[in-house]
Amino acid sequence: MKKRVLIQILVSGIFTFCFSQEKLTYPDLVKRLYDMEYLATPPEHGEQSGNFSSFDRSSSYNPKTETYDRWEAGNDGTGYIRKEGNGIVVFEKDGPGVIWRVWSALALSGHIKIYVDHQKQPIIDMSFSDFFEQINEDGIELPKELPGYPSINLPNLMPTLSRGRNRFIPIPYQKHCKIVLEKEWGMFYHITYTTFPEQQVNLPYFDGIHRKDDCITLAEADRVLVNRGFTRKQYSRETIKQKNIILNANQDENVTTIQGNGAITHFNIKYEENIYQYEADREELLKNVWIRITWDNDEKEAVLAPLGMFFGTYPDVYPNRTLPIGALPGYLYSNWYMPFSEAAKIELINKGDGRHNLDYEIAHIGLEKSADQLLRFHAKWHKGKFRHEVQTQGRDIDWPLLVTKGKGRFCGVTLHIQNEWEEPEKEAVNWWYGKYAASNIWWWWGEGDEKFYIDGEKFPSTFGTGSEDYIGYAWSAEPAFPLFDSGFASQPFTAIDGNGHTIVSRFHISDNIPFQESFTAVIEKYKDDKWGDKERGCTHCPNICLYQAVAYWYLSPGQSDAY
Template sequence: MKKLFTILLLSASLISCAQNKTSINNCTQSKVLTYEKIIESTYDIPKLAVLPPKGEKTALASSYDRRSKYDAKTDSYLEWRANGDFKGVVRYEGEYAVLADIKGPGVIWRTWSASVADGKVQVYLDGKLVIDLPWEDYFSGRIAPFNRKGFVYTAARGKVNYTPISFQRSCKIVTKISKENTEKFTFKKGIGVWGKFFHFNYTVFPKGTKIQTFKMELSPAENKALDKASKILSDDLGKNPVKYKNTKTENVVLTIPAGRSKSLTLTGKEAITSLKIQIPKRKHYTDLLRQMTLSIYWDNEKSPSVWAPLGDFFGTGWGINEYKSLVMGMGKLNNQYSIFNKKCSSESNNPIIHKSDNPNAFEFYSYWYMPFEKNAKIVIRNDSDKEEKITLIVDHSPVKVL
């Protein structure tokens, strides 16, 4: 069974401040960006429709080979093919290597490594030692709060930990290994070496932002928030994580002749909150997903703001590749055999389809939040040489105050 990939929305534009959904722009004086709100931001899809405030920066601290440099004076790249990407650090301080040195306020959204061992990696937040663990235990699932399966797992042979680590003034990450030992690095467990390769994806917020600094011992409310987010990002993948008020659903079957288009128009100051396509069972799907296209026009515009082959829009470039993520995915209907259903062992061993079951075989979903001022026109075009039939299901609701 394939790994269920999680798309985490690592952007401070996702974050709201206090219970009234005030923008992070206002989290500067009396309001504090709490750790619970930071956790909620990992699945708050509507906030992606808000541009980040001035002064916000998202960046990456990694172990890339420091021999690769850009020379601004000569406008040239030096040793761009250097490939010792497992041992690059910010600097050395005595027996310690500094892996990251970030000035806050900010949040580390993602911690990653390709090889982990038992050497300790220490995280200082606002000048205090907060995390003091073997590198492997950032990803082992044994140590709270790094023990939620929606945040900590292995994917594509990489160890990932999406548990947010917030700080008000600074974040400094170090490990005990000298420059000399790094240069003659050998990867063996039991000798106190941390491992190979690291990423720390982080966001730094505008000056004046007040943010709650992360601690290893979470409050009951923070644990509850982290448990909820983990469930959304694991067991509940495929479901829309946001509950919208006054939602309306349009469910239409489109029979589209070769070389023609069919459309659905929505009116009002609203937002598309869910867009799904269902297609019938057939022998081959690759041509269908490339020869049918999806376009979306906002507010009477002449050219579409969205255009893509049907498969590409939903994240598959060639044929059907089943996956689930926070905002997009695809899978089979009617409990048919798929990577998400272990009851059947092959396509030839499908369960009986009952009359009450959905006649379609596959469903594609998108939960991107797409607001519009006056209207939205969704167009499905069939560029194949024969008639095609699909089902279009669209949820829309009044625009949410962000």
């Protein structure tokens, strides 16, 4: 009898385990790249995301003294886990998991080899440079008349952003994954990943070959990303609210309050270009008109930010399109998915002396299931709040992007840098201020690494190699300085000579960072707010380097943030 009961328990447990698993196909993973709704899903225990990078390994945490040693170390191009044969191991993680993004500042001829599930043969073995151009397609043979394969032609999934090579092609593994870079591979790498709880997710087996359905889904994803900002996901049951708003000086306006159980799926703000034909008028709009959103019956708003920073454009309207937000002449848009269970209150606040005439459009849907089970969207502007709390124990160089408690997902940031300096006495021999060793001033603001601490960890599970590397571009201290946008990152403006304003955005959609209890994101800021003869601790300080940011993240219903 006891044996029969035990067998029944085991069979029942196996059945429950199999039944409760979410089974994902490879096309499902590709669709996660642009699935805005998934961001509102509460993270399961055991769901973790992070980044393996070539950061300087001399940066360390000393548990005995509880201090951080050489935290500003900047030799970030060649760090690795260990040597193995003729190469270096740069990624090693138990599964089940997915690699979402690989980035490099310099991808050369040395091979990348990706091993999954402890297999002896790699499922991917190609030059690192080809890795950012190619995928292994099933049944394809190189024509005899061609000396090599042309690019796979998925430019929005494999964008080159101002020298930075990016690859958003999912690589799933079930038990284990190891990546080796062989001699002459190049310099600098980031590999972002998510580990899923085995009892919750059943990932597809991947042998490195993309079959017909995989290729078609990748092409569809590339098309979604190229059309970002021009089109959006539309719902058959959506309701669209439109309103013209006159905002007088120092006035608050309740745009709308949506009652019920639902989600905002899109909103945009339009303005007449002929009314805002001068740069000063556009700056007034972007700086002094703020958006405030409050969910349900919360006492505190979850969204509070000036329009420019929220939509990733400041101090002017710089045309750019990313998947979540963007700015076009006369048009600012958001595609963040924003659930609510009782109400959503949207307000505009005019903190300036100007008068503004705006058109507002909101698309929202009703939800069949209670939004009590979904996360709430948050976005807050700041100029370094929690700086003193973060800059302790040897971490003086860290500038806080987000410090929050609760359960949720970190989904990105817009960062504005005002970096201005006096003209050097010595004229440069080339460009405006020289290049490489010929520079006549070290003006570059972006050496700082991003670091993400999840649930109180002492050493960050994400440790980057430079601010521009985090965004997705590279070598950005050296001219020329192009502008760019893409599905997940943008630099819609930087001064053509570097001296002035820069605004950048980076978004984590598939590679969002889940947390259960707390999350802290920082980025190193090498230059003090005032700098001159020294970047930090100067005695002659005629120059400035000022940061402001908007962080985007999700928290459980009823959990407030400290901004």
